[in-house]
Amino acid sequence: MAAVMHSLAIQVSLLCIRHFPGMMLSMTVTNGGEKGSASGGERPAAWAPRQEEKPGSTEVPTGATVEIDGVTMKFGELVVSQDINLSIPPGEILSIVGPSGCGKTTMLRAVAGLIPPAAGSVRIDGERVSKTPDGVAMVFQHFGLFPWKTVEANVAYALRISGVAKKKSLGKARELIQMVGLSGFEESYPHQLSGGMQQRTGLARALAVRPRLLLMDEPFGALDAQTREVLQFELLRIWQERPVTMLFVTHSIDEAVLFGNRVAVLKGHPSGVAEVVKVDLPTHRDRAVTTMPEYLALREHVWSLVMAGDESR
Ligand SMILES: Nc1ncnc2c1ncn2[C@@H]1O[C@H](COP(=O)(O)OP(=O)(O)O)[C@@H](O)[C@H]1O
Ligand SMILES: [Mg+2]
DSSP states (O other): OHHHHHHHHHHHHHHHHHHOGGGOSEEEEOHHHHHTOOSOOSOOOOSSOOTTSOTTOOSSOOSOOEEEEEEEEEETTEEEEEEEEEEEOTTOEEEEEOOTTSSHHHHHHHHTTSSOOSEEEEEETTEEOSSOOTTEEEEESSOOOOTTSOHHHHHHHHHHHTTOOHHHHHHHHHHHHHHTTOTTOTTOOGGGSOHHHHHHHHHHHHHTTOOSEEEEESTTTTSOHHHHHHHHHHHHHHHHHSOOEEEEEOSOHHHHHHHOSEEEEEETTTBEEEEEEEOOSOSSOOGGGGGSHHHHHHHHHHHHHHHHTOTTO
């Protein structure tokens, strides 16, 4: 009976990813999740560095290569974006900005293997994406934690659907909860947490699959300015410890420049890549970066590109 219930829960969760991804603040999208595997197994599980992998080490490649090659996205007759070409090397953060409705979420969903492109292809580490790939996690703007599960149970669930045995998952969940600064709140339920704390839990869930690719869809969009800033720098710290590849969609030009190694500006109907701006700032991004003249100049440049494509002014 328990096995049947568990399997049912996985199916429901997969249904959510496929049909209601906006409901999921942070939905891990993994091979284990795709296949509903809950069998335990040897797959690496937590984000914490492996014994042979020292924090900050560049010896072990941690990020995926993503190639978006001539991708056109359509819904029926609506051509959302056309001939998108983006190549993202391992460990890069590519920020993506563009007007509302230009197809940013749709592009992330194509990369996650949730919707097939009408033309072109997406490859992750050379493999054409036709279904949800292994080690890809998505974080959404709107909180979608399981409300009936505690912080710990939410994270442990993500670990279990990625193939970690139940016994191990609680210990791993605690490591991840500590990493996102939520120690002491393991037994809290989502409704007892602030937005920022819910997003920390969401982040821990996404990190639970030890992703090689993080797809961030306006992850801090629903937070107040102060919480947003705190979480931005925490995510940057986590990324600096283990630089996975990130596609980082945001409405905030400041955030796009702060996070991005490059910023892709989308515009037009259907949308295309107007320009990819290289962000020549120190790899270590802290608050001081935001006062550098180079940062301010880049922000102005991206701003002018976005405004040039915005007919709603
Ligand atoms: N499932 C869907 N069915 C039909 N149209 C959709 C669907 N999802 C998105 N769209 C349309 O595709 C366009 C791009 O949407 P989206 O990718 O969400 O934009 P963005 O994330 O840039 O704001 C919009 O016009 C939206 O209405
Ligand atoms: Mg969107």
